[in-house]
Amino acid sequence: MFGKVLVANRGEIAVRIIRALREMGIGSVAVYSDADRESLHARLADEAYHVGPAPATESYLKIEGLIEVARRSGAEAVHPGYGFLAESAPFARAVERAGLVWIGPHPEAIEAMGSKVESRRIMKEAGVPMVPGTEGEISSVEEVRAFGEKHGYPVAVKASAGGGGKGFAVAESEGAAEDAYGRARREGEAYFGDGSVYVERYLAGPRHIEIQVVRDKHGNAAHLGERDCSIQRRHQKLLEECPSPAIDPAMREEMGRAAVAAADAVDYDNVGTVEFLVEGDEFFFLEMNTRVQVEHPVTEEVTGIDVVQTSVRVAAGEKLPFAQDDVAWRGHSIEVRLNAEDAANNFAPSPGTVTVYEEPGGPGVRVDSSLREPGVVPESYDPLFAKLIVRGSDRPDALRRLRRALTEFRVEGIATTLPFFEAILDDEVFVKGAYTTGFVAERMEGLKMEPHSIGATADGAEEKTAREVEVEVNGKLFRVKVYGDEAGGGSAPVGSGAPQRRGKGGSAKRPAVSEGTVAAPMQGTIVKVFVEEGQEVSVDEPVCLLEAMKMESEIRAQKDGVVSEVLVEAGQAVRPGDALVVLE
Missing domain, CATH: 2.40.50.100 (RNA polymerase II/Efflux pump adaptor protein, barrel-sandwich hybrid domain)
Structure with a gap:
């Protein structure tokens, strides 16, 4: 086993990996940018090294700098987490050339599954069900229109190297084909350095179901069941649960076999996730993520298997400590992603300083976070700063526990997605588990979410932000919201003495502008x-x-x-x- 591992990431996933390493008796090395100098992951690690300015291209994405830190620190392996360079075959190769161990699948598997065109070809040969699509990349908008004419609209134009909702555009009609083609190519080039795209039939109302797989270097493989990731906005996941309300044990096993077949097809050798779209009793391969997923905790809660520690053990050459027959699913787990986004304002980004941060606790409640006290959510990186994970004996029990935990979670200073999750717990479609990937688009207007601030005024007056204060009246404690400017001047309690709900953050003021x-x-x-x-x-x-x-x-x-x-x-x-x- 390794003596020391470099964690080539930041935020909550870096914290998660550092904690897993400590439980295994392995030393941890963190890296941090200027923006993360006071970050939790840098403070928790046994050692921490500065790698550059805030922009990721000058710090967390600099392969040479990360390799140099590994050498200086004496690390024997590198864990990339998710995002940044986690699915970079060049980084994996650079790690191996430096005489270090890459805690992830071998570079050829990353390349094969990172290309949507190549992965479709491989999966088709492996007998994994596929959504109808082009056999290879396309080079003109006319090919999009020809596909749409043959298979019908809407169609999806996807960047070959895309993922996480980037490089993905939908053409609802022939007239929208040019815009979709251009957007997918532009995002593919901007985010992944590859503007090649292909076309698939677009499933308008599917479930997004993924299967966690793990395969060691000795050819032993197993799946850990499904996660339902259908609650999304702009193809970015917001909530995940295990097991899925829509999948029965028979379909789970069928999808699990397909996922293991996908891993076998590329001689996979670590943890990974095979994603599917499910419509009715059919499922279709979407993509394979060759890394640990953001939502891995719900699988851990239900199976009792530590996904992160398993990734480290497999990379060290150990055999899987369990077989497929040993995997069991007990209870129900739900994860919600706390993003620095104003859910009531079309999920607009809201980076900044968190002035109040209080996590929930109690039975069946877990928080994976980049914070443990007030701090900063930098504008330079992904808006995700924490994940709330709950576990119950069944789905209704987990929903009750989630509702309770949300009322305890207090984040102020920035807008967050907390109000969105509180709102969907009152939505009948979500509570019944009958949602699809279209849930947010279809149900958003009906969700009741409290705005985070009064909002910008048209006459140039300063915007007021909300903060919570506690007052005692006749021996009874009340929590009320007070509105004031950013300096805290001027305030007026909301309501007339009735207890108020805890605030979930505020938004920065916006200067007024003239009409036009x-x-x-x-x-x-x-x-x-x-x-x-x-x-x-x-x-x-x-x-x-x-x-x-x-x-x-x-x-x-x-x-x-x-x-x-x-x-x-x-x-x-x-x-x-x-x-x-x-x-x-």
């Missing part, structure tokens, strides 16, 4: 400008593409008009309220 000015709704970087001076635009027409916390958002015109000024360009950083385009 299209302003940035959030902090981020301009990816593309769609308009030029003198161009006529219509209401709701996109004028810019803005990226914030790994999410692209189209910024749209609020009225018809003619562009009189374009104030930004691609690559430019903007803050909330900055003017982007002026219309007359």
Whole structure:
């Protein structure tokens, strides 16, 4: 077994791996950027090394710098976690060339499953069910239209190297084919350095079900059952549960066999996840993630198998300590992702300083977090900062426990997804377990979520933010919300003495802008400008593409008009309220 392991990641997954290593008696080495100097993962590790400025391209994505830290620290292996370089075959090879052990599958498996085109070919040969799609990459929008004419619309255009909802666009009709083709290619190039795309039949209302697999270097393999990941927004998962409300034991075994066959087909040799789309009693291969997943805790809670420790043991050459017949599923587990996003404002990114942070506890409650006290959720990285995982004897029990834990979880200073999860627990479709991947789009308007702040005013007045205070009246304790500016001046309790619910965060103020000015709704970087001076635009027409916390958002015109000024360009950083385009 290893004596010391470098954790080439940050945030909650780095914390999770460091804790697993400590339980195994293995030393841990963390890396941190300027933005993460005071981070929990850097404080928890046995050793921590600075690797560069905040931008990931200058720190967490610098292969040479990470290898140098491994050498300096005396680490014997590297665990990449998820995201960043976790599915980078070049990084895996660089680790091996340096005489270190890569805690993940061999580079050839990463390459084979990282290419959506190649993985489809391999899975088809292995007999894994496939959604109808092109055999290889396409090179023109005409090929998208030809596929749509043959198979019908909608169709999905996907980046070959895509994943996590990036490089994915849907053409609902022939007229939307050009936009979908361009968006998928652009995101594939921007996020993965590969603009090649292919086309698949788009399943409008499927479940997104994934199977956790593990295969050692001796050819022993097993699956650990399914996770239902259908609650998503913009193809990014928000909630996962195990087992799925829609899968019976017979389908679980059938999907499990298909997942193991997928792992066998590429001689896989670590933990991984095979993702499927399920429609009725049919399932179709979607992709394979060649790493530990964000949602692995729900599998751990139900099976009792530590997925992270298993990945380390397999990489060290140990045989699987269990066979398929040893795997059992007991109870029900649900995970919700706490993102720095304003769920009531179309999940707009909300990075910043967390002023209050209190985790829930009690039986069946687990929190995997990048925080253990007030701190910062940096704008430079993914918005996920914590995961709340609950376990119950069955799904209704787990839902009751989730409701209780959510009321105890207190995060202030930023907007978060906590109100969204509180709201869906009152949604009959979710409670019945009858949801699909279309849940958020179909049910969002009906969800009752308390806004995080009063909101920007049209007359230029400063926006007020909410904070919670405790007051005692006649010997009884009340918690009330107080609104004030960012300096804390001015306040007015909400309500007339009745107890208020705990606040779940606030949002930064946004400077008011004049009518006709299209302003940035959030902090981020301009990816593309769609308009030029003198161009006529219509209401709701996109004028810019803005990226914030790994999410692209189209910024749209609020009225018809003619562009009189374009104030930004691609690559430019903007803050909330900055003017982007002026219309007359």
